[in-house]
Amino acid sequence: MPNSDLLARSLAAVWHPCTQMKRHEALPLIPIARGDGVWLIDADGRRYLDAVSSWWVNLFGHGEPRIKAAIKAQLDTLEHVMLAGFTHEPVVRLSERLGQLSGLGHAFYGSDGASAVEIALKMAAHYWRNLGHPAKHRFVYLEGSYHGETAGALAVTDVAVFREAYAPLIGQHFVTPSPDARHAQPGESADEVAERAAARLEHLLARHHGEIAALIIEPLIQGAAGMAMYSPRYLQLARAACDRHQVLMIADEIAVGFGRSGEMFACQGAGVQPDLICLSKGITGGFLPLACVLCSDTVYTAFYHDDVARGFLHSHSYTGNPLACAAANAVLDIFEADDVIASNRAKAERWDALFAPLQAHPNVVHFRRTGMVWAFDVIDAGAGFAQRYFAAALAQDLLVRPIGNTVYFMPPYVLNDDEAALLADGALQALDAALATGDTDHDLSLA
Template identity: 70%
Template sequence: MSNASLLARSLAAVWHPCTQMQHHEQLPLLPITGGDGPWLIDADGRRYLDAVSSWWVNLFGHNEPRIKAAITAQLERIEHVMLAGFTHEPVVELSERLGALTGLGHAFYGSDGASATEIALKMAAHYWRNRGQPQKNRFVYLQDSYHGETLGALSVTDVPIFRDAYAPLIRANFMVMSPDARQAQEGETAADVAERAALALETTLAAHHEEIAALIVEPLVQGAAGMAMYDAQYLRRARALCERYGVLLIADEIAVGFGRTGTLFACEQAGIKPDLLCLSKGITGGYLPLAVVLSSDEIYTAFYDQDVRRGFLHSHSYTGNPLACAAALATLDIFASDDVLTTNRAKAARWNAGPFAALASHPRIRHWRTQGMIWAGDVSTAPAGFARRLFLAGLQQGVLLRPIGSTLYFMPPYILRDADADRLAQCTLAALNTVLAE
């Protein structure tokens, strides 16, 4: 089937996410029919280097044989069974392994990142209700944060284009200063910005802790804020402040978990443990939808009772799907067998000194920054429509780029080779210079 045929059928039948569909009259969809490692292949056989891991989910490339084999093997046993009143080996083993990795003893499953946020918010408020403090039902979130697009998630998200249309449906919560290191004033370090942000957080908690259930943060990197990166000191201070004021800490590692920041989970770099940990995206290597919220034993115990009303009243039809859990187990196996984190650190060091150095020194790029396997830079005086124009220019060069506003970033699959990194940098520079010269 040709690109044109698949494109026409999609436009006639599919309502695409986060998209103004009329734009596709001028900006055609890209019909993908195959994948090979870090490459996407369209219906006409053209190949595109997937520099954003297909919306940050794909860790080990498309058509990874070990993950495919795990899914196939599970398919021969059972494809799905409801988790209410039943259990199965993959979900038990995955929960045990995640608990051992995080120190958080119980796993509650959903299907995507936004559902993980909803679970965590509801769980936090219900925890306090079960503790006899039902007034603690509001939340604190960071400026420029993004936690999903369902209504609860939007109530702790600071992205106007997502919030404004649904403002009448969204409950008000408390927004505090982001520790984004780009806010550094003359003479300040990233740690100084983190301290200023922590002081702002303390002011809010001191004034409102009696009605606050939890603080929710994206550890180390705020993705939708243009890959805003900050010092781990903020997480340490936030953890201590939450304990002081009797507020739970929710770590949203939906985007940054599973090695993106250089450690398996970003919170490790601050030496802290949250009360609730949200995971999704890379948990299955990008192969099947799955989300999980890991909770402390203290939170779990507050729900443990004969009274159904004290139980956690939340469910999804596909909770803990065996196929998705099998993919997640295979993903964890690959981390262990391939020593992924060590390999990634070596790759990042080579690429920072090599191919990505030209981007870091580009005269129009400001605040070039990196955290683990994430790279980003802000394009100064970017032309109107920059994100869309760079996306199109990248496709012409054979790379999939998806800028956030005027921020150019890479979040590639971990299997990227040095030659692929060279190509990514060269093609991105060519696309960027083309757009800036228009």
């Protein structure tokens, strides 16, 4: 089928996410036919290096054979069964393994990151209700935070374009300063920025803890805030403040879990144990939708009662889907078999040298890395930089999708040194091209 036919059909029938559809009049959709490792291949055979892991979900490359084999094997036994009143081996095995990895003993499943956040928020507020503190039903979130676009998740997301559009639908909670290291004052270290932000959090909790159920936080990296990276010191101080003021801590590890931060879970890099962890994205290696909330035994026990109303009132038809759980178990198998965390550390150190010319570019500031995430900000970029860079990167056979004036790489872990060199060189050429093309207001995406 000609590409033009497929593109026309997509525009006529598909409402694409996080997109002002009219702007596809200026920039056509790219019809992807297949994937292979770190590469996406379009209908004409052109290859694009997937430097953002297809919105941060792909860990081990497109078409990873071990994950495919696990899904195929599961198809031969059980494709799905409701998890209310029933159970199955893949979900039990996955829950046991996640518990061992995280130190949190019970797993509740959903379909995507936003649903995990909804689950965690409801669980936190209901926890306090079950303990006789129904007034504790509000939340604290960081400036610039992003936790999803469903109503509850949006209420703890600090992205103006989303909040303003749906303001009548969302609850009002507390926002506290971000420990983003880019906020450093002259002579101030990242630790000192973290301590300054933590002092503001402490003050907020001291005043309002009687109505606050939980702090929700993206550990170490705030994605939609332009890959804002901060000192682990903040997580340590935030954990202590939550403990002092009887506030739960929710770690939104949807983007930064499963090795992205350099550890299996980002909180582990700070030596911090949250009360609840939200997981999704990389949990199935980018193959199938799945989300999970892990909670402490303390939280779980507060719901364990004869009264149905004290049970956790949440459900999802595809909760704990066996196919998705089989994929997730295969992902954990790969982490063990390939010693992924140690391998990633070695790769990241080698690739820092490859990316050094980007860091030296006169328009680049705040070049930074945490784990397997690299980011830099572009100054004097002009309006519409994100879209110009996106188009310029495509011309270099790269999928790189900036957030405002922040360019970032979050590639699949199977990227090799040669491919990393291609990414570094292509990203530098795309930067010069985007800066040379001048201002435009043709931003494609909403974020």
